[in-house]
Amino acid sequence: MRLIRVVISSLVVAILLSASFALAQDVQPIKIGVAVAQTSNVALFGQEQVIGAKIAEAYFNEKGGVNGRPIQLVFQDTAGDEAGAINAFQTLIADTVVGIVGPTLSQQAFAADPMAEQAGVPVLAPSNTAKGIPEVGNFIARVSAPVAVVAPNAVRAALNLDPNIKDVVVFYAQNDAFASSETTTFQSTVTNLGLNLASVQTFQTTDTDFSAQITNALALNPQLVIVSGLAADGGNLIRQLREFGYTGVIVGGNGLNTANVFPVCQQFCDGIIIAQAYSPAAESEINQTFRELYKAEQGKEPPQFSAQAFSAVQVFVEALIRLDNITKLDTLDLATQRNLLNLSVLAGGYETPLGMLSFTPTGEIVQEQFYVAQIKMNADGQTGTFEYIQ
Amino acid sequence: MDSFFNQYGFLIVSMTFSALLALSLYLPLMAGQLSLASPAFYAIGGYIAAVLSTQIFPVESGAPFPLERLLLEMLIAAAVSGVLALLVGLPALRLRGVYLALATIALVEIVRVLSLNLEITGKAIGIFGIPQPFATKLDYLWISGVLLLVSAFFVYRLEHSRMGRAFAALREDELAAGAMGINPTTTKLLAFVLGAMLAGVVGAVSAHFLNTWNARQGTFDASILILAYVIIGGSRTFLGPIAGGLLLTALPEVLRALAGVPGLPPLAVSFLQDGRLIIYGVLIVLSTLFFPQGLITPALLRRWNRKGRA
Incomplete structure (x- = not known):
């Protein structure tokens, strides 16, 4: 019985600790959340997305991050269900990320995206292809072309x-x-x-x-x-x-x-x-760089899911740079950063491994090449x- | 504290839903009927709420969904689940033990296959954009928390009523119970219908709560998960399933939060983050080994009671 009491009290302490520490974290790198399915039966796709996002993190930090400030990807596993996606989104939103890449499945997006919309956090869906995803809200956009x-x-x-x-x-x-x-x-x-x-x-x-x-x-x-x-x-x-x-x-x-x-x-x-929606053979410089990085790490051609996750991180990074050039990011509070980042994402054009990308005002992808x-x-x-x- | 509730509001309400679903499975179990049908009624309740709120009572996007309509949906879900449980229960409850469990799994599958095929349930994609009655997820506690308290009180009183004792008698020995004048068919059916109605109501609220409803809700996986709540929590008192549902739903998120505690060595962080479901599984196995009767047993409650009085 003592065991139960120990377990319960440690759980309570853990919840309180994590909540209070989430508030007081170092703000040096710019945090971007990645909420994809790292476990469950969708993990096959989620793992490919994690690899793509990690390559993007290393690559853009090597290039100088956001005008000298590095980016840091914060990963939270959504598993394969709706509740998992909402929990991961909530954790990331509380973790002061400026934007979220995810989730893996469209059905998860219908559940979790409204949370981000309500909190005013821009979301880039790397692999949601169902009809109606960008229409969930102003802060929701996708880099995955609809079917x-x-x-x-x-x-x-x-x-x-x-x-x-x-x-x-x-x-x-x-x-x-x-x-x-x-x-x-x-x-x-x-x-x-x-x-x-x-x-x-x-x-x-x-x-x-x-x-x-x-x-x-x-x-x-x-x-x-x-x-x-x-x-x-x-x-x-x-x-x-x-x-x-x-x-x-x-x-x-x-x-x-x-x-x-x-x-x-x-x-x-x-x-x-x-x-x-993606070909490793596309000749653009950024795609060939991505392909080489992926091949060096994994020893095979990059799959579409990795390329889309890479592109989503890239869109965030380039939009952040554009925003930082206009107003220094560290002069803005978090809510304004998220808000302006969303506008910046939708306004830009991006030369990604998927080809040239831009967005409609609702956040639907405009992809030029298939x-x-x-x-x-x-x-x-x-x-x-x-x-x-x- | 505010940010704590912002971050964990969803989780707290999910925990109450799990506890309610565990109770819905516990009700037939009180009468000794191992029914795994709860997810089927949960799914049906969810579809009722999803269809009604997106097609029959549409609200302008952004406007809050009126609370009285949510209550109406819950009533309709309870009524439909109850009637369906009556129709299904009459023949199904002639089966015993594993065979009843199998028949109820079949019901879960039928509901899933139907919802994948029907136009009105949105086929595989499901129904999305379900309007919200509350501004934050935590506010759902006004519904789910009250529902949990009321159902817990109801089951608590039931356990000590004539009907509750009849349930227990059936569970212990059906022949002897019959000899004492308990009608096994109506008694079992009552337990089954009560559980189904509760699951249907929970489904109706859940559909709003999750924003979306599809055939992946209330599947066979959910059956097993809900059964685990009851088994781990304890299946001999109503507090068992409630504790099991609350605890097992919170656990993966607590492990996720533990990985965020600063000062941990990187190895521990990555183990907590990537291995949290492994830890979760190990904890479940350990608890069945060390608490074969579940975490909360009548013996434990008696001991607590004595200590309280002493």
């Missing part, structure tokens, strides 16, 4: 590859928010291009056997199959699709835009067309590359 903009490019590229495409079957993971909003874009693109949307098949991200849906689909003899899912389920679906004898073109959604899909569908990955890649698998069937066809 409606990215996805259609892949279908057009598929048509270039095979002009005889007529009948299309669309598959999507119905329990995944990203896949189910991406598929509506794919479906309307198919109809707008005058193709026949022969059938829409659904699956779950936890499924491993897709034979029922595939049999239904192949009975319609499609020339194009579009898959919106995540790496594991989408990869498996494509593998089974090929094993059932489908030989036509396959377009993958953004969830398959990762090298993690290679070991899943192996040689069957070959030829999948994927629209991307890419379409095709997967080429190596002979060993385990490794491959994204080859850019557009």
Whole structure:
């Protein structure tokens, strides 16, 4: 029983201590919060975002930070749920950050962004692609292009590859928010291009056997199959699709835009067309610098999630520099800093690894370039590359 | 102190919600029914509030959501959950033990799959932009805190009422209870319906509280988590689930805050920050080892009582 009392009293002390110390912290570096999913089943994406943000922190501090003042990234794990995102945001807001990069999922953003909006803290979403995110409030913007903009490019590229495409079957993971909003874009693109949307098949991200849906689909003899899912389920679906004898073109959604899909569908990955918001091959100086830094650290090409997190930090840093050039930051109190930073973010244009970025007044991203890649698998069937066809 | 409540207001209210959900699972457990259905009713309550507040009673963006409508939503959620629990409970409660648990998990899954498919529940993205009745998250304590006090008092009185004793008799021995004139079906059904109504009400408030509602709320994971609140807290007195819900919800955030205490060596900071869920898991395992009956047991309460009187 003594143990309980010790545990409870130490918990109380801990809460009080942390709260009081959060107030009295050193203000030297400029703090930027990063709230992404470092744990839970979304951690695969969150970890890539952490790497990208850390590279940005080191790179911009090397370049002199914000006119000589270094930046410091404060990481708080959101895990994969809404409550976790709100807790992480609250901790960061109390930790006197000037802005927040995060969260990983759109659904988390719908829960946590209103907290930042209320506190007047600018938020840059590195990977929220659902409709309605920047509209949550004045302080909310994103560097991730909404699905409606990215996805259609892949279908057009598929048509270039095979002009005889007529009948299309669309598959999507119905329990995944990203896949189910991406598929509506794919479906309307198919109809707008005058193709026949022969059938829409659904699956779950936890499924491993897709034979029922595939049999239904192949009975319609499609020339194009579009898959919106995540790496594991989408990869498996494509593998089974090929094993059932489908030989036509396959377009993958953004969830398959990762090298993690290679070991899943192996040689069957070959030829999948994927629209991307980021290409490691983009020739801009900043992208090649980022690519080299990433490769030196991780030994592989940077994924989109890392590039987006890097870009979000970069946007904050450049907006801070612009603001500091007009009024010295240390003459402003925190609320004014946050407020002016938000205006500065929205006003600027940024040359990032994603290409040239700017924002609409509501905070929606204006991205100038998108890419379409095709997967080429190596002979060993385990490794491959994204080859850019557009 | 102000900044403390600003930062932890959300957490404090979340803790009360967890305690309420734990109570909703504890109610059927009082009658010996292991039902994991609470998250299903929680999800339904949330969807009711989300749909009503965004489509039926819209307010201008930025304007506060009227409190009486929130109370109305809570009532509707309780009524719908209660009726549904009655319909589901009648056949499901013929099952016992693990089989009942499995049937209630099926209910949770059905609700999840339905909400992923229906247009009105917003499919996988869910419903967002749910209007706020309060200016800060802490103000939700006016609803959740009062609800917790009222339900705790209700369950406390229930434990000592005729019906509460009937629950306990059923839990200990269904045959013997039946022989003593307790109707097992209606008694179990009552416990199940009460738990469902409570979960539905909590869901309705939670939807506003989280700003958004989707199929990831009230899943099988939540079932297990709520069960853990009850098991860790103690399943033989109403204080157990409440303590379990409060404690297990606070713990990950307390560990997060511990990492921010200045003066800690960097290794300890990174262990607390990156390993907080590991510590959380270890603490849960340790507590089941050292407190197999849960943290709060009737024996412990008796000891406290004696000490209080002495």
